[in-house]
Amino acid sequence: FDNINGSFSNITNIDSIVAHHKSCLVKLQAKYMHKSPVSTTFNLSLSDPKGHFTMDGYLENLEGDEVTKQAAAFTFAEVTSFHLSHMDMHVEGDESYGKGDFTMLYHDLKISLFKFKSDERKTKKGPMSFIANVLLLYPSNPMPNKDVRKASTSFARDPNKGFIRLIWENIYRGAKKTAVRDERIIDVTDGKETGKDVKPRKEGFLKRLFGKKK
DSSP: EEEEHHHHHHHHOOHHTTOOOOOOOOOEEEEEEEEEEEEEEEEEEOOOOOEEEEEEEEEEEEEEGGGHHHGGSSSSEEEEEEEEEEEEEEEOOSSSSEEEEEHHHHHHHEEEEEOOTTGGGOOOOHHHHIIIIIIOOSSSSSSTTTTTOOOOEEOOOOOSSHHHHHHHHHHHHHHHHHHHHHHHHHHHHHHOOOOTTSOOOOOHHHHHHSOOOO
């Protein structure tokens, strides 16, 4: 991220001020990879003992090569083509959980599957990649003559991990739920969503088995 700027208002723990202004607002704008506009507003409760928060933001104009490294955490896939036009994000929660609503508009999504620990990792073509692109993924949102797909997420917060991790977990899952045709595939690779008042999820079976791509 660069060209970061923002504003903070009502940073206080004085009870008489909190009684009239119950939230701290944080507004941030930046560029991702020097190009893609990112904007987010955090509304942080100063009066809720559980620390309720909301985050509303958007991301625009993102290309496939700018997400390849992040998508590599999927372990066996590489993004070969993708353009995100606009993504709206809303996440809210507190010290125990986070949930989100996402609308991601994109087109021309394609991935390449590769074998583990082989020279074929970077192969851009092959039957498995073809199957993945045709059967597993939605190449765009919306699809021709279809409504825009929206995604909702919910995770219990791991007390050993930070606030930003909780937000990212919801954003990442929201993007996957928008792009993958069958949510059961995500449950296998990443584990199921936990929801409020549920113990944090364990890593997905494939992540535990193979780990991250070296």
